[in-house]
Amino acid sequence: MTEPGTEPGSEPGAEPGTGPSGRVSEDFTEQLLGRPLELRRRDVSRGAEVSLLSARKFWHALGFPVVDTDDELFTAADQRALAAVAGIVRDGLLDEQVALAMTRAFARSADRLAGWQSQLIAEAVEEHMSAALAEEGDDDEHETRSVPSVETATETARRLAELTDRLEPLLVYAWRRHLSATVARMLADADPESYGMTKMRSVGFADLVSFTALVRRLSERDLARLVSRFEALSADVITAHGGRLIKTVGDEVLFTTVGAAPAAAIALDLVDTMTQDDVLPAVRCGMARGPIISRLGDVFGTTVNRASRLTAVAQAGTVLVDATMARELASLSGFELTGQRRRILRGVGPVTPSLLRRAATTGRRQAPSPTVPDPSQRAGSRSDA
Structure with a gap:
């Protein structure tokens, strides 16, 4: 839904179509919205x-500022969306x-x-343009632009x-699939025979070691590719083992x-995958097991904090787990645990972690790796999933 004064390429309150970005955006706004801009805000509310007032609340909930203008900047789809929420x-x-x-x-x-x-x-467009310029021996502008x-x-x-x-049917399909999976998890958590009155999860963090040094060394463009590579590889490893990727935050x-x-x-495969990668630095992982709080698609609580603090004290290429996680893994084949010294973790308190390794006789199931560009090479020679 488009709010007055917030079409792509314009500033709130600016006249539509003014300036270079406004002229360019005019060509694509109706194509992307899929409907002509033919309704005023009062038309939408009335329809x-x-x-x-209720319409304003809806616009705000959608994340658009309300700009008082009576221009024809809305579509029939805006009206239907508002009517659908009102009907509910x-x-x-x-x-x-x-x-x-x-x-x-x-x-x-x-x-x-x-x-x-x-x-x-x-x-992808920039990559193609840079490759073409590289063939002509002039790609400086595309290498240095950050926008x-x-x-x-x-x-x-x-495009x-x-x-x-x-792509629109894929969006609806993915939402329904994820909604089904979420409801299934909720029903399982609600079963008192599973975990009692709490939602028990194993929580893991993995972060890139020496990322700050990479930020100083790489261009913005290559840094973005490196982060995309890390996210893509991590997502494949996590989903291959049935895990849920909660969020990625840079490194x-x-x-x-x-x-x-x-x-x-997952943690061991993440360590192995990044270690074997020629571009990415090593990762370190910290994991904890216990009750969590889920809210707004994120997870919170002491268990999450403990996993985060363990990640911060882990060495490059290693996995540290808390005592609860270690107890559960100790009875399973395929893993080796080595107790570490007791630590006082900031905001968490005393923790006695264990170093997790793969048992020497256990094979590793390799998670599929996406094909991703190598940010250390120039665009012309580069052979996010």
Whole structure:
């Protein structure tokens, strides 16, 4: 949904189509929205049978600022979306506060998704342009830019406009699949015979060692490729063992599993995968097992904090686990645990970690690795999943 004054390429309150970015965005706005901009804000509110105040709440929940203008900047899809949320409230399926919270959840996820996918396309376009310039012996501009050029941005917009209708069914499909998996986990957690009154998880962190030095050494472009490579490899390893990737924050990934063994396999595979990679530095992992709190797609609590602090004290290429995790893994074949000295972890307190290794006689199931570019090479010679 597009809010007045916030079309792609414009600043809130700016006249649509003014300036170079405005002229460019005009060509793609209606294509990306899939409908013509033919409705005013009052038309949308009237058609959805809601007040302007309720409409404002909806726009805010979607993450758009309200700009008081009566230009034709809305589409029939905006009206249908507002009517759908209003109908859910009228039918008593959700109250207004919960309906707006659900809308915010969609909006935050969609905003990150749109940015992520646009960047992927822009990088692919930039890669192609850099390769062409490298053949001509002139790629300095594309190597040093930290933001896309007008040519790159325009081509990215064109490709996204062409792909939108084909990708939309995938978005709905992925949401339904993940919703089904989430409900299944919730039902399992609700079974008192499983874990009692708490949600028990194995929580793991993995972060790149010496990342600060890489930030100083690599260009922004190559650094972005390195982070993308780390995220792609980590995601493949985590999902291969049935884990859940909670979030990635630059040089760090956070994951959870229901059991202890899958988490241990993930951590060890992450260490091995990054060690064998010619581009990425080594990683270190910290894991803890215990109750967690899930909120807004993230996880919180003492267990999460303990895993994070253990990661911070782990050596490069090693995995440290807390006592609870160690006890569960001790009874399983395939793992070796070595007790470490007692530590006082900031914000956590005393912890006696164990060093986790793969048993010498145990084979390793290699997680599939995506094909990703090598940021240490120049664009012309480079052979995010």
